[in-house]
Amino acid sequence: MGGHALACRTPPRAELLPSHMERTKTFSILDYDLSATLSSGQAFRWRRSGEAWLGVIGANWVRLRQEGSLVTAETANPVPNWDWLTDYLQAHVNLNDVLVTFPGDEPMRAAVAACRGLRLLRQDPWECLASFILSSTKQIVQIQQIVALLCERFGEPIATPPGHPAMFAFPSAERLARVSEADLRACKMGFRAPYLRATALAIAGGQFDPAKLSQLPPDRARAELMELPGVGPKIADCVLLFAGGFPSAFPVDVWVMKALRLLYFPRRRVSAARLKRFTGSHFGPHAGYAQQYLFHYMRTRGSDE
DNA sequence: GCCCAGGTGAAGC
């Protein structure tokens, strides 16, 4: 499926644009469950809209739709190059190459059988870090609500297609560094407000650069993240995995802890420290991917989604 | 009312 059938969607001034500038693009990706991926608590700016998903990547309004192995993207403005999107979706990853590295135990088999097609995204490090600072002891729907308020109040407005409501980019660290703690608290983030503000100040002041995270050795990257206020081992691992490109990072939250106890150590008292050691050795080179399968499997067991 | 949510930091042992 190429661009020909989509030419009618080009805006009126298309004749002034290079022919490769399109508002829509269709990608063929095997083994990709878009809904599971966008709703699995990695990223917090996606909303279901009918059959599609609406979200923001960087300064781009994006609508994504999946039909079988075809994922179609629509943006507000014509796009010369879609690399930012395929990188975000990690469309080049062959899922089978990842799944074959998982341990062949019963819990992993069940998790993969239940949500095959679940993927890891590659997110912006600052947005990911800030979002997860806001995530502690919050349900995913509430994190989405806080992030939405933060973007509406402090993010730059971005282009939307005609008839669509205003949308905003995720606010920069420099912008949030200038927001008072009270105004942050007004976004319903509670005790997390001083953490977010202090981390934004550290980044704006040059003490930490999220963009350079992926260039550091894993241990160093994790240590630097944990220097930031409000960032402990779990949130550091989320940023390493979802934004830093560190595939062995293994965030352990209450759901993953439940999965480990229930599926791997039933009827045994195992300390949290021992479970952490288990996660570091048992799940292989793509441990973080395995973690996401366990997380999503636990969260969706018993429901249709 | 109660318990829980993609935790962290500080204080206590």
Add this chain to the structure above:
DNA sequence: GCTTCACATGGG
């Protein structure tokens, strides 16, 4: 090193 507790806020 470990465990316990406070921290805001909203959903079930």
